[in-house]
Amino acid sequence: MLLAIDAGNTNVVFALVEDGKILSRWRIATDPRRTGDEYAVWLSQLMQLEGYDPKAVDKVIVSTVVPRAMHNLEVLSQKYFGCDPLIAGIAPVDYGMDIDVDEPRSLGADRAVNAIAAHAKYSGDLIIVDFGTATTFDAIDFNGAYKGGIIAPGINLSLDALVSAAAKLPRIAIEPPRTLSVIGRNTEDQMHIGVFWGYVAMMEGLIERIRAEIGRPAKVIATGGLAVLFDDHTHIFDAVDVDLTLEGLAILAERAKAK
Incomplete structure (x- = not known):
């Protein structure tokens, strides 16, 4: 099962995805100081409340516009889901599209x-x-x-x-x-x-x-x-x-x- 994480300036959204279908999603205020352990406690409780086993997550992908939040999300993925997260825009997760702008x-x-x-x-x-x-x-x-x-x-x-x-x-x-x-x-x-x-x-x-x-x-x-x-x-x-x-x-x- 895939855990997709969208870390924005205001909120971080976590979603469980299976076969391309979003099963459930949860939202928390963005705080770069929040540790991987804190994310894990909060997220695992919500997953279990909705009947999902955190151990079923075997892939994590992250999109973030808050660089300071990245480290703790990596810790969450590695420590609690046993995998290195895929990072949107970084190989092997290149965007694969033409970005026709100056920068x-x-x-x-x-x-x-x-x-x-x-x-x-x-x-x-x-x-x-x-x-x-x-x-x-x-x-x-x-x-x-x-x-x-x-x-x-x-x-x-x-x-x-x-x-x-x-x-x-x-x-x-x-x-x-x-x-x-x-x-x-x-x-x-x-x-x-x-x-x-x-x-x-x-x-x-x-x-x-x-x-x-x-x-x-x-x-x-x-x-x-x-x-x-x-x-x-x-x-x-x-x-x-x-x-x-x-x-x-x-x-x-x-x-x-x-x-």
Whole structure:
């Protein structure tokens, strides 16, 4: 059984995968100081609660954008699962796709893995929108080549910046405005409108510009924790695929096994 680990800036997601199917997934806040032993205690308990035997894991693959977290994840894999982890982007787990940008090595592992999974699942030109600490937009051509993208502040970062810089503004939840009107009648409604609809407008505007630059029809695939929230309030997405990164890791693990 494969354990796929996606270590992002905000959360680390662990998933059990068998025959390409995600059986279960668990999420914990990213903390580079968390040791391999701490991960093992937490993860083994959750696995057993759902009826999975940790001893059944014989392969581990990791994608991370947090280099400081890598060592402890390696310890977890070696000490508790008895194997050296496969690292996305490092032989024998090369991405196996054309990265057509100025600095290919600078492409984040999560974005590369998303591109691999999206090209495997969807046809034609693609735009992947990943809602994380940052919101990224990635353009993948019909051959599966990564052509570039956009990095924007995540909606939580935008809200944190607004609240920290304006002393009188309250902290609000990330949720749709309570009114359909875009003219707020009180401070909290005005903040909800500005943060939420402002973010939707930014997203729709950037996708429209990317599509125009591609010059061909392009499907828009949304992933990440907030994708479902925004999907209910825009028609810009052709599909919402919250497990895209994990599925990309499973594909890479299968390719490495074939080698």
